[in-house]
Amino acid sequence: MTTTCLVVMGVSGAGKSTVAQRLADRLGWPMAEGDEFHPEANIAKMKAGTPLADTDREPWLRTLRDWISQRDSDGENSVVTCSALKRSYRDVLRGATARVRFVHLSGSRDQIGSRMSERTGHFMPPGLLDSQFDDLEPLAPDESGVTVDIAGSPGDTTESALIGLGIDVPA
DSSP: OOOEEEEEEOSTTSOHHHHHHHHHHHHTOOEEEGGGGSOHHHHHHHHTTOOOOHHHHHHHHHHHHHHHHHHHHTTOOEEEEOOOOSHHHHHHHHTSSSEEEEEEEEOOHHHHHHHHHHOOSOSSOGGGHHHHHHHOOOOOTTSSEEEEEOSSOHHHHHHHHHHHHTOOOOO
């Protein structure tokens, strides 16, 4: 039986980690923080304010895909955070053996920029936000997933994602 992986996607600062953790807690599924799978070279580039190229992201995406497939092999549904900004990146993740569904956290540049300026201890500098928005390709109609506005609380965003995906979880 194929399992499901929810990939919580969007630009940096959209709230991927927060919403993914809430989804994992509500569903009782293991969660992986995609940033933890980046090689040191990628983190160094981002810390230096240099956007990652597709060639930088490819091995990272394959590692995430393999983590998803391993959870599927173990019979576990899962939740993963990953920017997954371009369809080609999502195509790599969809190569996993699990059914991959996306939760695109969507907000304005101003809203997300404000969030980024308030957080501490993250390697992604606010200066790279424009490059992320430039790369962002919203989910296409043929991609399994839902786009959720982040204007509400993290709890509201999580509930909207579950409803949009048609996942019924007892409160």
